[in-house]
Each structure stands twice: as structure tokens, then as C-alpha cells.
Amino acid sequence: MAINGATPMVDFSHHLNRKSKARHPSPLKDIIKYMGVEGMISLAGGLPHPMTFPLQQATFDCLPPSASISSEGPGEGPENALSITLGRGASSPGNLDLTQFLQYGTGTGNKHLLSQCRALTEKVHSPPGQYDCLLHPGNTNAWAKVVGMLCEDDDFVLVEEYTYPSAQALWIPLGIRAVPVPADMEGIRASDLRSLLANWDEKGRGARRPRVIYLVGVGSNPTGITISRERRKEVYDVCVEFDIIIVEDDPYYFLQYPSYNHPTSTSTDTTSFTALGADSFLKTLIPSFLSLDTQSRVIRLESFSKTLFPGLRVGYFIAHPVFIERLLRATEVETQDPAGLSQAFVLGLLNKWGVDGYLEWLQRLQNEYRVRRDWIVDAFHKEFLVVPAEDSPVPDAQGLIACLKTSRDGEQGLRPVFSFVDPGAGMFVWCKFYFGQVSRFAELQNQSTSPTKSEDTDPEQIFATELWKAWAGELVLLTPGSYYHPWQGKDKVTTRARGADAGTAHFRFSFATPTVCCLLSIFFPPFFCYVGG
């Protein structure tokens, strides 16, 4: 925990919801105090005897941080591997006794692993406020615990204009609704956030002013947008003004890329990649909200899912001690410690690699996904004429527009197919498709405006679903944009009711998994069929 004497301590206890406040400290705490006493004979613990654990030794063969990721491939053997062995007893190789990871934990997670998490936090974010760390079993559960701590049923939660569906699937059954904050290419707009909060109509909304904002601030899922440095400061200031807790879910933080240049100016040969020193690398990254957080109002959810692997189900909270204490109480009764083998693996790896080694690994990872980002945007350029939004006939578009050349009555023109923002981070390109000139859409639109049809028809959604299914029939799968619409209640579901642009719908392209050949040769032909290009 870093305590900065210059920063006044802010009291956040009023942010705890009724249920979280009502959690009693575990009675076992009284006992744990005595368990540490030298020579104590404990007849108290309900722990199984460690000699009954059938696992005697675990060995993990890993890549070194300097490994060339893409050339290695998943099927390769453990040649040149770096081996982490954990045996039973203190004399175990590397002095990491496996037994501690096999037994029940106390809820906080392994203390050595927590130290590594704190070291990493200091190195990467140097939080200016007071904080502590607590392990959790992945960001999905971490977010569930934060909602369980801060939100009352029927609250509103502030989210980005498009938001991660699993985050809201959690709270929709609680009666919680989203308040989307309008965004531009630099992320959510602080001015809109401010006016939304300043003009909150508690009576009209039927709920108190929101107290929590959920942000994937780097390479947002689905939009790929990273909130800019300047915008972060503005948003933070609004959160201070209106006493908002910022939940920073940031799995793509280390996957930040230089801007895409066409034709690709950076190398796609990942084997010849040279890593920067740790400090130089960190300077290239946008500052996290945590690093700006003089008041400790940021709850940061750290994940290893994108940087090591998702099956670990280990991450950690970084937050004000008041929140960490309540999250620990929830951990004791809702999940207990993350799985021991996962903790052992992460600790073993961080010990072996060192924090600097981990930061080197992250650069190779970043470069690998940067190459993939380039592939997909290259493919857009190859198949379309990509022009800046301001040069296209689409009103209010941001970023770039992928157009088809048209020829009508002998006149050359541009027909916009979709707009997108160069994803400067993460794994996704978020594409807004324009259906205005598609005949099938016009047909659906005509049906929906006929007087026999009810108000809640949604020709945009119907056409988007047809398009999505047609592409899938041609063996190309995208994610429908509708998954990412914030849940504002049953009356705000259709394109019109949400206030979205008529004749448009979004699809999310992931460049994380597919290989280059499929992007270039397989995707586009069926794509053209259905947009009528």
C-alpha cells in the first residue's frame, strides 16, 4: 500500500451499498490471530491434512519472455523452455513450496503473489493515492463483486456508448440500468458526462444519480477506442465533482499500438522484433485512470487473461483500502482464493521472468496483435477505397469510411459501406454499416412504416440479423453490434428508441484469432454479395 502524505484521504464508506455494509467480518479472524503463535496446537482448523493431497510436484514448461511468439506456435514442444517446478516442502526447487497452493487460503490470495502484484502496480501505474491489492478469480467475478459492493437494486450505472455485454448481463436481473455516455474518437465525452450528471432528474428517472462508471478505457470492447490522455483528465475531474467511483476494467492496457499507416509502414515480421527497456516501453502507454487517481476513487480490475492466458482465472483488484476490505469479506463467502495451481503458476512465472521480463513479454504480445491489427486494416484498404470521414458523403461519421466506387449514368462516385476507427489498442475493429442504399433494407423499412405495423419494429435490426446470418452461411462469422447496446430498459431497445442513426448497424470484427489468409481471401467475397456491392 502506498500512502502519499500529501494527498488528503477521502472517505468512501458512503459508497458501500446496504448489503455490503451488512457483511460481518469473518469470525475466523479471531482464530487466525492465534494460529500464527509459535508452538500452537490447533484443533481448530477444518483444513484437510496436507499429507492427503495426491499431487506431489507440478512442473510448468514456459516460453522465455524473449520468445518469438508467432513463430513458436501452439503445437511446438518444450524445447528451449523455461521450467518452473514446485515440489512439496520448503526444500522444493526454487523454494516455492507447492503445499501452500494446495491448501485453503485465507481469501486474500498468496502473499508472495500479492507482493508481485504490488510491485507491478508501482512500476506500471505509480498510483498517487492510497491503495491495496486483492486477488480475484478473473475480471468477470471481480466486476460481479464490485456491483455487489456498490450498487443498489434499480440503480443506474454509467457506461460507454457501447459496452461489454457480460458486464451488464450480470446486473440486468437486479433491475439496474445503463446510462450510456456519448463518445467520440477520444472516448466518452466529459462534457456529456458532466451535463448528464448535473441535470439528473431523480424523479423522472425513478432512481438516484449514478455513482459508478464502468470503463474499458483502452481498446474498448467493442469499439476499439482508447480514451485519450487529455480526455482522461477531464473525465476524472467530472468524477471528482460528482463523487463517481471509476471502475477501470483494463484487460487490453498493454495491447496499445502505434497508429495504422497505409500502406503498412511497420514490420509484420515478428521474429525480428526488438523490445524496448521496461521504462521506455511504459512511457509509450497512455496513463491509466489509476495513475491519475489522487483520491483513490478508481477500482482497477487487473487481468492476466489477455497477457498470459484466460484459463488462469486469476487477476487482482487495486483499490482504496475501504473497498479492498469489503471485497475481501465478499471473497471469503462467495469464492475464496483463486485456484492454487493458477496462483502457483503466475507466481512461479513472475519470479522466473521478473517484472522486467514480464514487460518484455508484453511488448512481444503487443507487437503480435499490432501485426494482426495491420492485417485487417490492410484488408479493408485492399477491398475498399478508404477515405477520411470528412471526405465521404456520410453525415456525422468519425474516423475512416470504407467505400465502393460506383458508376452511375457514367458518373463516378463513392458509396460508403462502413465507417471505422483505427483501433489503437485491443482486439477489435468496430464497424458501422450503412444500409441506406440496400434494396432489401428499403423493403423492410417500407413494411415497418405501413400503418398496420406497431411502433416497435426495427428494420435496422432485422436487416442486420439477416446480413449476419447470410455471412455465417458463407462461413464468415462476425459479432452483431446489438450485443453491445447498453441496457436502458425495455422501452429503449429499437434503433429508433435508442436514438441511433437510421439505416445503420454495427458489427464487431475481432483480429485476435483468425489468420491472415482468411482475412484476405475468404471474408470479402461473401461480404460483397450481401451488402449488394
Next chain:
Amino acid sequence: MAINGATPMVDFSHHLNRKSKARHPSPLKDIIKYMGVEGMISLAGGLPHPMTFPLQQATFDCLPPSASISSEGPGEGPENALSITLGRGASSPGNLDLTQFLQYGTGTGNKHLLSQCRALTEKVHSPPGQYDCLLHPGNTNAWAKVVGMLCEDDDFVLVEEYTYPSAQALWIPLGIRAVPVPADMEGIRASDLRSLLANWDEKGRGARRPRVIYLVGVGSNPTGITISRERRKEVYDVCVEFDIIIVEDDPYYFLQYPSYNHPTSTSTDTTSFTALGADSFLKTLIPSFLSLDTQSRVIRLESFSKTLFPGLRVGYFIAHPVFIERLLRATEVETQDPAGLSQAFVLGLLNKWGVDGYLEWLQRLQNEYRVRRDWIVDAFHKEFLVVPAEDSPVPDAQGLIACLKTSRDGEQGLRPVFSFVDPGAGMFVWCKFYFGQVSRFAELQNQSTSPTKSEDTDPEQIFATELWKAWAGELVLLTPGSYYHPWQGKDKVTTRARGADAGTAHFRFSFATPTVCCLLSIFFPPFFCYVGG
């Protein structure tokens, strides 16, 4: 899933609470359907690329099922170990591809591991009703999900007379209260359960009749009591009559022991132990509620924490498909799959050992804890005169009474110190101490009856705490019985308000961890000092 055509299907959907009913199926389900299509190019998944996972191979060195547990000890090397290796790619040794355990899962858990869980369920319980299985990250979380599915805030939940504190620590903040069901040596009394439900006063209680009973039916924590075969049938029938869902939390199921005989009639030499065949072993075990469950109203929480090791954080639900489906929805947004390395380890081990090997392992484990049960009860016999309850001067006592011989005015007598029930399963002896003849307790009692004292003093609790601290000062740690009092609300906390016997308090002795020497030589001297023996 076993479907027994003869059993009428019962509709349980009315048991789902408001929030659980409101969970939408994950929109990703639409996509998953298409992901399995041959040749599909997916730009949909938000999964990181498997080639970026730094773990190339995992090797687990384990004991064979025939290992002599106690002689092996935790510090031993992996000699004679059975090795489980998981590499990347389909050509991996043993054909278990590690990659699938490193990637995100779908929420259900690995399908091969689920098959093993189903095979084990059929072999051990042969459930007569319809059921399905779903992995969960340990029984703590499993119970949290069940409460999240079945209980409304401010409900009452039926529990044993003394109950596991972490189970109720979860729901106390929700406003849920316990209704303890009186018990005897055969477990909770069906007649009391029946009359409690038949006479439920919804107005007086301020809540609807309970719909859920939480049971640790074998070697209960803390009482060590196992619900008898006959009693199980009676309890099940009452649950059918009043439409109660039975949550069977059964971590000690395989730790069932033959009755203790004094002097110890069974061998304490665990190296010469000979295992029975799997079927013969299973016949020695009391039938689970699941095995009697013709209606599928049992939700069984299966744990590997006591049979393999707790750090795994893997177990599984066995329940009616209606419940499994809702639990899966909760899993998707609250936890995701259990940790991949844990799943890989359990699957690798069950594949290598086989179900029969696992059942052999369980017998050795059972024998090891049986020996420990014998140690502690031997120690009671060595230090006290242990007589059947009916031969002692304590009214209403059950089981055995540990007495001291007294000599007063030349007359020989017996002074009861504590009563206990021979734990036929699990890890605990639950001891009820009698303070009636202790002078310090008499002093506290006098203070509490003085007119200046308020109604809510609790001399029993005060003395029990003094005793507990004094023992701890002498380096012997027990668990205070107060941890296990069901939470019935703020007005039912004191010994008197709970209706417990005056001049008594419980302590829980665990025989799972300590070694024999400490039991015999260290525990009793300080013990005598403070009960004034």
C-alpha cells in the same frame, strides 16, 4: 443425464427467485452454434490467440491410488509417482491437449471432465430422477449461486441445529435468516421439520414458509453427525410434502467410519490397509439424499476439496436440468469456468486413476481420517471416564459423557465435563461443555442476574470466551461453538434467547490436522486447569 421414464417429471420453475428468472440466456449462444460449423472463419470471438499463451507443457507428479498416505508424507519426492503430462496440440502425450484448458471456456466446464463427473455420479449415487451436472469453482461459490437462484431477500432457510458459518455469512447481509431444525444423534428430526413447516406462521415470522433446506448430511460441520438411513427417508418425505428443495453439501461423504470402539479395535497402521473393491466400498456408505431423490428436488454440491485438495477450486453441481440451466446462466456472468489448470489436473488424474482408482484412493483417505478419529476419542477415554449419557447425571444428554471422578465427603462421584457423539464421519468432534460446577461461571451468572444488568447478558458466552482464550494462552486452539449458531436475527443471540441449555457451551475439536502426540500430551493439562477439574 439419466431419465427414468417411471418417474413423473416435477416442475420446479416456481422455485426460481425473481432475479434468477430475469437472467437472459447469453447472446453468445447464437454465435456458439455457428462456431462449430466446419470451415467457419470466425472474426467474432474475443478470445486471445492460443499461440500467445506462454505455458507450453504442464506435468503433474501424483501419488498412485494405492499409495499409503500417511507414511508418504508431504515432504517426499516424486519417487514412484504417477506422471500426468499435458502438452499443446492434439499429439500431446495422453491426448489431453493443454490448450483447451488455457483458453476461455463456455461456462459449463470441460466436457470430458463433465463426463467423468457423470460417470462418478452414476457409480456412487445412481440418482433415480432426472439430473445434469455443471462444474463450479468450489462449494463456497456453489452455495452462493444456489442462494442467488432460490432465495428472495428476507427469506428463511432451514438449517441444522448448528450450521457451517460461511454458508450463512453469505446470506446474513441479504436479510435471510435461519430456521434451525432440532436434531438428535441421527440428525435433524423429521417430525420437528414437519411440525415447523405445518405450523409456519407467515404473519408472525414476517416471511413466507421456507423453501430450501441446507444440509451437511454426512459428518456435519460442526456436529460430526451423519443423518441416518431411516431419517433420510423421513426427511425426504417431509420435503416432498412441503415442496422443499434440499441442498446437499456433502464434502465428507467418503469420510464415513465404522463406529469407534474402546479400546480401539481397528488398526492404526495405515500402511497395511487393504482396500475393498469399488462396489463393496460403496455399499458401506450411507445413501446420499441424491440417491433417494425420485423427484430431482436435491441440489447436490460435489467437492474435491477434501478428497484431492482444496486449492483446486473445482467441484460440480448435480441437479434438475431446470436448476442447472439457471446456474449456468449465473456462471457465465459471475465466475466463468473453474480454473483451467485445475480442470486439467482433475481430468488427467481421473483418466489415469480411473473411477475405480479414485474409489480406492478414497478408501485410503477414509482410513487415514478414521485413525485420527480414533486418536482423539482414545485421548478422551484416556483422560476421562467416558460413560453413556444415560448413566451420567446430565439431563437430556446424548451420546457419551466425559466425566472426572470426584471425591466429596469421602463419597465417590462423577462430574460431567463434556458430552460428545462419536463422529461416524467427517473431521470433527462436537463437545458440549457443562459449566454448572465451575466457580468462575457461577460468579458470572450472579453478575448477570443482578437487577442492574440488562436482559441480554450471556454468562455462558462470556465464560466460554474466557475459557477459549485461556486454552489458547496454553497453546491449544479449539473452535468456539458460537461460530456455528444459526443466525435467527438480532433478538436471538444469547444462550437464553436461543433456547439453549443453561450452563453449557460447545467447542469443536478438529482431528484432521494435529498429530497424535499433541493430542495426548499437550492438550489435556491446560484443559483441566480451566474447567477446574
